Amino acid sequence: MNGKTQIGFSIGPYPIENGLVLAPMAGVTDAPFRALCRQQGAGLTVAEMVTADQTLWHTRKSRLRLPHLDEPEPRMIQIAGADPQMLAEAAQANVALGAQIIDINMGCPAKKVCKKAAGSALMRDPKLVEQILHQVVRAVDVPVTLKMRTGWSASERNAVAIAKIAEQEGIQALTVHGRTREDKFQGEAEYATLAEVVQAVGIPVIANGDITSARKAQEVLQLTQAQGLMLGRAAQGRPWIFNQIHHYLAQGEEQQDPSLAEQEQMICTHLQGLYATYGDIMGVRIARKHLGWYLKEQGQAERRHAFNLLDSPEAQRLWVAEQMNLLQRMKHCD
Template sequence: MAGVTDAPFRALCRSFGAGLTVAEMLTSDQSLWHTNKSRLRLPHADEPEPRMIQIAGGDPQMLADAARANVAMGAQIIDINMGCPAKKVLKKAAGSALLRDEKLVAEILAAVVQAVEVPVTLKIRTGWSANCKNAVTIGRIAEQEGIQALTIHGRTREDKFSGQAEYDTLAEVRQALNIPVIANGDIDSPQKAKQVLDYTGAAAVMIGRAAQGRPWIFRQIDHWLAQQQELPDLTPLELHQVISKHLQGLYATYGEFMGIRVARKHFGWYLNQADMKEWRTRFNAIETATGQQQLLNRIFLQEAEQHARTA
């Protein structure tokens, strides 16, 4: 979710009931932390608690040093990414590429756990490929090396995001470990969240892509789990307010030039309906924050007028 779960988006998800948000994946190579992207991901002290930071890399010492540096900046939980299937991450022998080397996994986990006094967690996939599903083995290594919680995406590295996530492996890992196991992958509704929790015995679910353009899904899941009642999606007025608040957060974080560009993808996710294609095209052509806000207001004013005529 790098490039998506920035500070404004995390704040929005927390406001809708997300129990824990994770900062965007950060390389363990500190020589690259001078870039604009990395600088925006590094300050942690102003983030609401608990502050959870995710790091990626393939060198135990570099990961340990990166964890220590992030804790010094205010991180309260360090999450190690061994689940990302992106090519640019795999080329660095990081992310899910590490699942092929169980010895290196153990060395990395031991180094990071020993480097910091805060909890260290791990995110993995079910394995490298359909013929190499070693999540149970990796989970046991993680528990032995002091990892406090394990998140598993129900696909292999080879699957990337194709097909459907499977949860049998997650259930096996949960049975094999004593540490909390968090389920991830294709959880896109309150009903699916409960189904996965019941089937796997997981301690929690992690929502990724399903929150894009729908951050209120956390509130809906929480309500369904507690009350077995379905909460509706936002009203047009509520959606207008949420998008406007999100856009303002993006402008404040990135500045106007980058903020309006980052806003385009989020706006597209919010209005991901066929009849909104023209609005998305027009929004993407706007080069000012004021112009984006004005178009947003116009869209929802028109929606309100149409609703009033048909009511």
């Protein structure tokens, strides 16, 4: 099955022409990673989730997650919480800082989020969902979107009902992850519920969950008829997956991974962005997890320990160059 597939949608005045979105992932989708994914074909990137409680925004970590005016448009950030007024005020504060799209998190399955009745826990209370969406949409003059799951559990799949509430309250796009909160990230995502949501509402629906290849992307689009796709974990260590999906959907043929030289350039740009954003000490630490994902994609996960022992940008950059030379030699020996 390799026919050409057209996707794309708009969120308010912002067209997302290729329909491909980078998911917000705490501790992952910071400014350097978002920039790299945009360069590699993501039509839209969502900043890391921030709490609606502004009293917690004073930390350096929180400040770095907030919108920055020097980023490409549209600037989209996700907020999380359970109090309608607090979420509305957080949306206003983010818009004042430069956010152009506000996304509300009702999809996070993490215990520390759900125990505060936020994230996917909100789906158990449709009345509260309605109050939150009503207040946030009316608090700002930018588009508001919603990310959710198929429900709380297999016996409580209520994504269609929540989607209808969202459309009624003025939400301009929905992202649905094909698992319940109970599933967390276990098992396989199911797309039948997403297809039902697409049929039930007239706003764009973005499919999310287990989209790990270009072929799988096309399969999910055909199963759901969604207007867009959101990728999260599949982009870790493989940001070029967006270009590969776009090429496959547009041309009907698979695109090879970037050459080792291109990957080296990409990784070095990513690392440099981390050092510039966080400073040398924190940048070096954060680089370790990202490099671990790149190594896993290269089939070199066992070499992560050696990289984790390095404690300076210079040592990390030199190690990456040596690693890529090693891979190149291995390739020539095959």
